[in-house]
Amino acid sequence: ADQPFGARFIHQKTGFTLDLIEVQSVPQAFTWVNSFPVSDKGEPHTQEHLLMGKGNMGRAWAASQSMTLTEATAFTMQWRTCYPFNTRAGLPVFYDEFKLELDALLHADYTDEEIRREVRNFGVSENPATHQLRLEEKGTVYNEMTSSMNKPEWVLFRQIGLDQYGPKHPLSYNSGGEPSGIRQMLPADIRSFHDLHYFLGNMGSIVSLPKGETVASQLAHFDQILNVLEPKKVNRKAESEDTLPRPEPAPAGRVRIVDFPFENEQQPGYVGLAWPA
Numbered sequence: 001a002d003q004p005f006g007a008r009f010i011h012q013k014t015g016f017t018l019d020l021i022e023v024q025s026v027p028q029a030f031t032w033v034n035s036f037p038v039s040d041k042g043e044p045h046t047q048e049h050l051l052m053g054k055g056n057m058g059r060a061w062a063a064s065q066s067m068t069l070t071e072a073t074a075f076t077m078q079w080r081t082c083y084p085f086n087t088r089a090g091l092p093v094f095y096d097e098f099k100l101e102l103d104a105l106l107h108a109d110y111t112d113e114e115i116r117r118e119v120r121n122f123g124v125s126e127n128p129a130t131h132q133l134r135l136e137e138k139g140t141v142y143n144e145m146t147s148s149m150n151k152p153e154w155v156l157f158r159q160i161g162l163d164q165y166g167p168k169h170p171l172s173y174n175s176g177g178e179p180s181g182i183r184q185m186l187p188a189d190i191r192s193f194h195d196l197h198y199f200l201g202n203m204g205s206i207v208s209l210p211k212g213e214t215v216a217s218q219l220a221h222f223d224q225i226l227n228v229l230e231p232k233k234v235n236r237k238a239e240s241e242d243t244l245p246r247p248e249p250a251p252a253g254r255v256r257i258v259d260f261p262f263e264n265e266q267q268p269g270y271v272g273l274a275w276p277a
Contacts, residue, residue: 009219014230015238017204018222022211027094028086030206031101034239035081035197036170041185042177043193045076046141049118050190052083055110061100068093072101078175091212098205099225105203106229108194112187119185145177152262156272159258164277166248171277200230202238247277 006021035044052074053062065072065085070093072085085101087094120139126132148154158174165172174181209218237243250256 007215011200011223011226013233014199014226015201016226018219019204019206020215020218021206021208023208024210025208026086026088027091027210028208029084029094029098029101031083031085031105031203032080032205033083033105033197033203034079035076035175035193036079036239036244037173037175038170038193038196039189040174040178040181041189042141042145042174042182043185043190044081045145045176046115046119046182046185046190047194047198048074048076048081048083049141050110050115051105051108054114054118055108057104057107057109061104064097064100068097070097076175078171091209094209095221095225098207098222099229102200102203102225102229105198106200108198115185115187115190119190120182139182141177142179142182145174145182146179148176149174149179152270156258156270159256160272160274163250163254163256164247164274166250169247170244171247196236197239199234199236200226201234201236249276 005023006019009018009020010016011018035047037044051058052072053059061072064070069088070085071087072083074081074083076082083101083105085097087097116139118140120137120142123136123138124133125136127134149158161172177185207222
């Protein structure tokens, strides 16, 4: 309708990015964190799992959702980790849930044992026919990525990333985690990753609110929440495209033949084409 319905604001004290738009729907927020991978251990993906429901902070955020008609999810991309939610309980509840979400993301208190169980550990299983016991490698993140990385398109996609950016580049690492890398993950790795990435200046939200408040009133709510959650300035530089190293791609015209497991020779293969980074 040729009328602006949103604007971008930067919180002066913390550097938090707020894209505020007005849509006549339930209040909702799409919160993101710049989370460039630092290895193939899957720190961005593992962090998402832990923050959404582990530790007292994560459990409090998860428990509040059913009581406040809130729907929340999370997913990890190569560049960012995203935490969308919406609530059908109105604006006052939305602000409470927004604060709970950011509080859980910023002030993680999961235990080392929760990290091990979520990432990768060993259990004992029994063969019901022979009653033989065996050690079983397992873990929520490990199981998910082992299943994913056995798919041929994932193997091909993985090689494309290496060819585009070169090994050791943040955008060539597996943000979900290579099974071989996940096995090496230690609690110290995930805690270090959280300290490096999860601060308000490296985060932002796209927030959609219905009519009912002035923009000044909305901004006052967010200002109060952000000031409480991060009262002291964090002296770390936010990640962005400008902080990435230069890609070191494979030579032009190189062709890679990538092996992947198939059950028989009749299944079709895949061809992948990529543009330069």
